[in-house]
Amino acid sequence: MSAILLIAIPLLAAFLSIMLKKFAPYLLLGVGVFNVVLLFLIPEGFVILGGFNQPLGINLLLDTYSKIALMLVNAVVVVIAFVNIKEYSKFSSILLIAIAGLNGLILTNDLFNLYVFLEISAIAAYLISTSNKKPVKTFHYIIIGAVGSSLFLFGVVILYAMFGTLNMVDLIQKIQLTNNYSQLILPFLLMFIGLGVEVKLLPFNSWVKGVLGESNTLSGPMIASAYAAAFGFVLGRLITNLFLFEGSLLTVVTVILAVGIVMGDLMAFASNKAREILLYSSVAQAAIVAMLFVNGIVIWAVYLIVANALSKLVMFLVVNKAVKDVGSDEVNKLQGLFSKNVIVGLAFTLVTLSVMGLPLLVGFTLKLRYLTELASLNQIWLIAVILVASLIEGIYFVKLLLKLWYEGQEKVEVKYNVTFKVVFVIIAIALLTFGTYSTPLNNLDDSIDTITEVVNNG
Amino acid sequence: MKNLFGLVISIILGVIIILALSNSASFPKFGEVDLADRVSDQYLDQANIDDVGSANIVTAVVVGYRGFDTLGEVTVLLISALGVALILGGSGKQKRLDLKFKPNFMLRVGSKVLFVIILMTSLYIILHGHLTPGGGFPGGAIIASAILLMYLADDQFRSNIKGFKILEGTAGSLFVIIGLLGLLFANYFLQNFIPVGTVGSLLSAGIIPIIYVLIGLKVGSEISGIVDNFLTEEELI
Numbered sequence: 001m002s003a004i005l006l007i008a009i010p011l012l013a014a015f016l017s018i019m020l021k022k023f024a025p026y027l028l029l030g031v032g033v034f035n036v037v038l039l040f041l042i043p044e045g046f047v048i049l050g051g052f053n054q055p056l057g058i059n060l061l062l063d064t065y066s067k068i069a070l071m072l073v074n075a076v077v078v079v080i081a082f083v084n085i086k087e088y089s090k091f092s093s094i095l096l097i098a099i100a101g102l103n104g105l106i107l108t109n110d111l112f113n114l115y116v117f118l119e120i121s122a123i124a125a126y127l128i129s130t131s132n133k134k135p136v137k138t139f140h141y142i143i144i145g146a147v148g149s150s151l152f153l154f155g156v157v158i159l160y161a162m163f164g165t166l167n168m169v170d171l172i173q174k175i176q177l178t179n180n181y182s183q184l185i186l187p188f189l190l191m192f193i194g195l196g197v198e199v200k201l202l203p204f205n206s207w208v209k210g211v212l213g214e215s216n217t218l219s220g221p222m223i224a225s226a227y228a229a230a231f232g233f234v235l236g237r238l239i240t241n242l243f244l245f246e247g248s249l250l251t252v253v254t255v256i257l258a259v260g261i262v263m264g265d266l267m268a269f270a271s272n273k274a275r276e277i278l279l280y281s282s283v284a285q286a287a288i289v290a291m292l293f294v295n296g297i298v299i300w301a302v303y304l305i306v307a308n309a310l311s312k313l314v315m316f317l318v319v320n321k322a323v324k325d326v327g328s329d330e331v332n333k334l335q336g337l338f339s340k341n342v343i344v345g346l347a348f349t350l351v352t353l354s355v356m357g358l359p360l361l362v363g364f365t366l367k368l369r370y371l372t373e374l375a376s377l378n379q380i381w382l383i384a385v386i387l388v389a390s391l392i393e394g395i396y397f398v399k400l401l402l403k404l405w406y407e408g409q410e411k412v413e414v415k416y417n418v419t420f421k422v423v424f425v426i427i428a429i430a431l432l433t434f435g436t437y438s439t440p441l442n443n444l445d446d447s448i449d450t451i452t453e454v455v456n457n458g
Numbered sequence: 459m460k461n462l463f464g465l466v467i468s469i470i471l472g473v474i475i476i477l478a479l480s481n482s483a484s485f486p487k488f489g490e491v492d493l494a495d496r497v498s499d500q501y502l503d504q505a506n507i508d509d510v511g512s513a514n515i516v517t518a519v520v521v522g523y524r525g526f527d528t529l530g531e532v533t534v535l536l537i538s539a540l541g542v543a544l545i546l547g548g549s550g551k552q553k554r555l556d557l558k559f560k561p562n563f564m565l566r567v568g569s570k571v572l573f574v575i576i577l578m579t580s581l582y583i584i585l586h587g588h589l590t591p592g593g594g595f596p597g598g599a600i601i602a603s604a605i606l607l608m609y610l611a612d613d614q615f616r617s618n619i620k621g622f623k624i625l626e627g628t629a630g631s632l633f634v635i636i637g638l639l640g641l642l643f644a645n646y647f648l649q650n651f652i653p654v655g656t657v658g659s660l661l662s663a664g665i666i667p668i669i670y671v672l673i674g675l676k677v678g679s680e681i682s683g684i685v686d687n688f689l690t691e692e693e694l695i
Contacts, residue, residue, distance in 0.1 A: 002641060004637075004647040011529070011634050012635070012638075014533070014630075015536070015628075015630030015634065016627060016631055018536075018540075018626060018627040019624050019627035047647075048646050049525070049526045049646055049648055050522065050523065050640075050650075051644060051646045051650070052522075052523050055497050056497060056501075056523055057523050057524070058524055058526045094540060094544075097533060097536070097537050101533075104530070112527060113530065116527050116530035116534070119530075120537060123537045123541065124537055127537065127544060130544060130545065158479070158485065162485050162486070163484075164491070164495065164498060165496065166497070167497075178484055180484060183482040183483065184484070185478070186474075186478040
């Protein structure tokens with residue numbers, strides 16, 4: 001059993017699904033479940049491809065960090081595929097390729113290979129966003145995404161011209177030998193911006209409003225949950241191991257991210273549309289995750305990505321289903337959504353409270369821990385920024401919850417089927433469980449990412 | 459005003475990039491790279507050439523050392539073709555667009571002769587990918603250009619799209635299956651598991667020519683499918 005199967009099998013299924021259109025949805029579900037099961041069976045370590053050792057050939061790296069990422073992304077895609085299987089069966093081949101692309105993105109240890117998978121998953125994302133039926137918004141996304149990936153590629157090209165290798169471990173070793181970090185600012189910044197487009201970091205995220213603001217039960221959770229998580233993990237890996245943000249560059253990046261956190265929450269606060277509130281909240285969350293990685297707090301950033309992905313999965317599914325049935329995403333039109341759907345309402349409320357970071361829920365544990373870590377790094381003003389943002393976040397989420405619970409003049413009829421409810425309840429219970437019993441979270445520490453170790457020990 | 463602003467920003471960015479790179483000691487000047495400690499040096503190593511068996515070193519890199527990237531690029535093309543089909547291909551019956559002129563007998567027969575010659579050229583380029591410049595991607599593009607010629611020269615021509623879909627899917631699947639066979643019979647995914655032969659002969663380089671033939675067929679059928687998508691429209695009833 002090799003980790004390459006996580007990429008090869010979805011690809012094989014994608015090629016087969018073009019010929020067997022009718023079976024494509026079943027192939028998708030089968031492959032998704034297969035991947036999740038496979039993850040429990042494969043050993044950690046480097047996976048050599050083509051029989052060429054690094055740095056001659058390409059290789060993949062499966063460590064605890066990538067394993068957590070893969071578990072999350074594959075499981076989330078399976079859930080999204082399962083709840084949408086009837087309505088969006090046309091997108092099965094595309095989702096299969098998206099799985100292959102995201103898995104490759106997380107696993108690869110080669111920068112050009114990373115770009116190839118960036119391209120695959122980005123094109124898959126553009127196509128998923130066509131299900132919104134807003135071609136102009138999708139086109140906007142394609143243009144910005146293409147510019148972003150070109151900048152990333154440009155950064156990789158400069159690094160290759162400088163050091164003559166694409167292998168991440170080899171490259172980091174060579175960079176350590178030069179000891180001249182100021183010359184690397186340009187490629188690192190280009191790559192950071194390139195990924196920043198997909199990670200939804202301000203100011204590179206102007207596509208988000210058009211795509212997620214018009215999303216449906218397929219594109220919303222895919223892009224806000226599965227894609228956000230995968231790209232978050234990739235950005236984290238690069239920030240932790242490759243990018244050396246120091247001195248004035250560190251200040252610039254930190255200020256950009258801090259502005260991103262506050263602006264995201266302020267825009268969510270200003271909005272009256274349910275989907276916009278959620279999307280701006282995820283913009284702010286993405287900036288917090290990146291901020292934690294920049295400060296070297298790996299494990300809590302990882303947990304935060306996991307919690308966000310699960311929360312956003314529930315929130316976008318609930319809201320997009322409601323928007324589809326009601327035909328409007330004005331919060332006022334959705335008043336009283338939960339008065340008939342109590343279970344869904346309770347799950348949504350728990351998830352939202354967790355994102356806000358209320359006690360007893362996992363969001364609180366996470367927030368407490370990463371704020372403590374930031375405090376020990378003496379980043380007092382960052383803590384202040386995050387607390388102010390949390391306050392704004394608290395206000396708009398409570399406002400949203402109140403509206404959704406209390407009936408207005410118009411009756412809102414939305415029916416969630418059983419699969420939806422099961423998903424919501426399981427995720428809400430998981431968030432509650434890990435919030436009250438957080439000891440398992442302490443089992444892992446920042447060393448889950450083994451690249452630094454490999455670089456130092458050869 | 460917006461355009462002017464964009465232009466100014468682009469120029470400033472360009473100047474910054476040029477200045478940053480020209481002042482960087484790590485960024486070597488053109489033609490002054492010391493190859494000794496670079497990966498590219500190992501690609502030119504005779505022992506490695508004998509090992510991979512491809513006389514064309516570009517092919518050795520593209521399909522040999524970095525064959526996994528090529529599998530990725532093939533997937534990029536697949537998903538682009540899927541996207542074109544998703545956006546342009548309707549659910550109903552498709553009819554081809556009319557030409558603005560009536561093709562005469564000479565044009566139709568002449569283009570058929572040319573079609574065969576172009577197809578032969580593409581096969582030559584695909585089959586010799588491990589020996590001379592060329593290979594699956596350019597060869598496949600040439601196949602598609604032959605199909606495009608038929609569309610433009612014959613107003614009755616319509617390619618067999620179902621057949622293309624099957625060819626595309628089969629070739630892609632076989633590429634992955636060859637990779638998996640490497641995992642099974644050798645040790646690693648996409649590793650060569652058949653004899654390499656003598657460098658420079660037609661039957662050499664192990665799985666590389668096989669993969670290139672598959673890529674050629676896949677790229678050819680895929681781009682032909684895209685050509686068809688662009689040159690047909692939904693029939694209005």
